[in-house]
Amino acid sequence: MASTAARTPLIPPKDLESFQQHLAKSTRILALLGAGLSASSGLPTFRGAGGLWRTHDATALATPEAFSRDPGLVWQFYSYRRHMALNAKPNPAHYALAELARKKDGFMTLSQNVDGLSPRAGHPAEKLKLLHGSLFDVKCSDFFCQYFESNNYTDPIVPALAIPTEEDPTTTEAIKARELDIADENVSLPELAIRDLPRCPTCKRGLLRPGVVWFGEMLPSGVLDDIDQWMSQPEKIDLIMVIGTSAKVYPAAGFVDSARAKGARVAVINMDRSDKPMGGMSKNDWFFEGDAAQIMPEILKSVIGEITQMSDLAEQAS
Template sequence: MPTHQSRQRQCKPAKMSQQTTPSGLDPVQVSSFRTHLSQSTRIVTIIGAGLSASSGLPTFRDINGLWCNHDVFLIASPAGFRRDPGLVWQFYSERRRAALRAGPNPAHYALVNLAKAKPGFVALSQNVDGLLQRAGLDENPKQLKLLHGNLFDLACAGNCGYVDYDNFVDPLCEVLSEGRVRASVMGADVAEGEKPPKASALLFEGIAKKNKKILGEEKFAEAAPTARDAAPLTELGQEVRVPEAAPELYSGIEKAELPQCPGCGENLLRPRVVWFGEALPEDVMEDVDALFKEEKVDLAIVVGTSSQVWPAAGFCEEARGRGAKVAWVNMSEKDCKNAKKEDWVFLGDAAVILPEILNLEGQE
């Protein structure tokens, strides 16, 4: 078991206790945090993929931005879906299966118990795996805001407005079965000697401009991906970036074989998640804006996120601006680089640390 550390940064170095808790945390700092927690009414928790690490679910960074040699940033984008919806659906079918096989860990249950104990608690989650909901946090929708959507909600890829909530069917269709996906991504569906075509958002944008010039503005239908389609959610201190190398996008799957929208009967269904280059859900962002415009915030807990992806990266500072003290729970100190001197910083597995520092009864 890894050694877990904790510290509270102060203007002057604090004399740390020589004793530690069973999980390696400094009891002085744990006690300080618990005291503030007990006095807190309005609590905001900002959640990233690290919350589900002990459940066995990798983050995008864990797979080095690649999935079966494909650039994840382009697969998980409007450009990727327009270019090859079959490949995108293969990727998300694998993610759905992984999430279904996983289960909530003690960190999920610790947050559920905190929500029950503190009615003013709100979780702002970047996770799409549904584990917080399965742990019980969806009992009060006001306490859980899904910033990036949910793998198990499906929506029309067009504009008919159809949504299928909590669809746990697997596979959604025969071509997305585990056997078919594994065979396809390993190259079994590509004929010997055949090279899958390369494509990039920039290439399609160039073709679109040429077609627009040939056809004229009135006859040209805007359907091609743009450079922004290939860009991930803006990271702090960085410009919107486009992959330099054009990844291979090829599944060989026909659109007729993929999940169809029963609402309009014309478009495909897509995972109801936020893709790179897309805006966060408007209704969720309105709720988040209202959250930080209301009364003061007593405590912000940042769990399992590097706080580099915008706009979620700004929520901690918004809470701080409303008077919140901040606690960080992360595996790596580099993921806490935005911490202030007065913050608590607990390093280690969230599944170990959260149950201990929250110290709530009834945890599973």
Template sequence: MMKIAILTGAGVSAESGLGTFRDKDGLWTKYDLNDVATPEGFARNPALVHDFYNARRANCVDATPNAAHDALAQLAESAHEVALITQNVDDLHSRAGCLDVIHMHGQLRRALCAQCDARWDAPLVMHPDDPCPFCAQATIRPDIVWFGEVPYHMDKIAQAVEDAALFVAIGTSAEVYPAAGLVELARGKTLEINLEPSARANAFDEHRFGPATEVVPAWVAALL
């Protein structure tokens, strides 16, 4: 049995039809992140932000887990002790069968009240004037960590990475901190699995490059 900490990014879900962010056709080429992914943007135009996340939520609901998600679920159910950390806000890891996913950037299918801090399962469509089901204030937002906000569960994540005999980053650009800096916390072996070398590729001991749906199942099969 080995302790394994795994960080997944947008590249894991790309082959399920969920857009990545930083490639030439990525989400940030179509939207200004300052408008749709910051507290300031939400304060300026909550309707625009809700429309953006309503569309992403619908895309998420229509997507299905791919072979990479399935392989990681198989690994999580094995004799190894796996901490699965994701930057992704979709729920494809859970739908593949991973029961304990650490969502550091929140979840598309969850809602948050900015007034009372309550959280609940989000409806498919959210509007700025929808009341919070707990305090009745019209202060609801997607339960998403925006730029300028602190990611969730950072103490738990740091501990999992430090304790792991193997830290694996899969499908992440390594351009967004603090996720990009997790490899620096690793005390065990480190592995990057990606379509191509990330911005932090030289920080990893080993690398495997190619589509996630091919490389991840092969790596899991070899590990098991």
């Protein structure tokens, strides 16, 4: 019987050589990141219609209306995601991109991810634009209050959102608590009152909410202004790397189109060869099929050298 073991992604030598030659002479480089970048870090993505958290369509929880209707449920969903992200580690692709940002002055990264792994890998903040915000930003939900806090890594953010535990009888030491998986619908969620949820320390009226962009909301205007300013510079763009995303939905698809219009060659790094940008691929583009965590350090090695993973910022702060 043939082996069913997963095949190690193979980077065709000619493609690797031509990409690295182009990378070496590129001065203006753009990277567009999606959920596939963090796949090797073990994070659930809840991507696409029908992605469920317990019995709930995860996308239906990511709306202002859902928060207004049941802020306790929405906060439990996002508290779970914060907890999972904090327990995940940046993978080699995060570190490789962070190192490229330090090596190349004209490098800009646009991330659709909210998991905080790129910042924790040491990606320079001025070269990382978070299109959808971050799980670790919080802001006041009151219309008239402008309170905003970034890099809030408190887990749980309030005691009532702590992951429930049970005694673990399998340990040979004293009985220890084991976290329950609240993504499992068979695990009961604690009942929360409004008073149990994070409240704005400034206005004292509004509830705090996750600082992510929900469906129906505009992308951050400051982020879009920064991107527009970078894109509109007179110099050509040499390369755009599309990593872990199909880039078939706007505005992501628009960034690929705009970069190509300014002369960029396109390199796609994705597990699924059918996931190509809306505008398709030309004969001068590259498609590297496989896990970004394995591919990125390899294709960038000629510029960044070998990646030595450093302790992430969250660990340094603890």
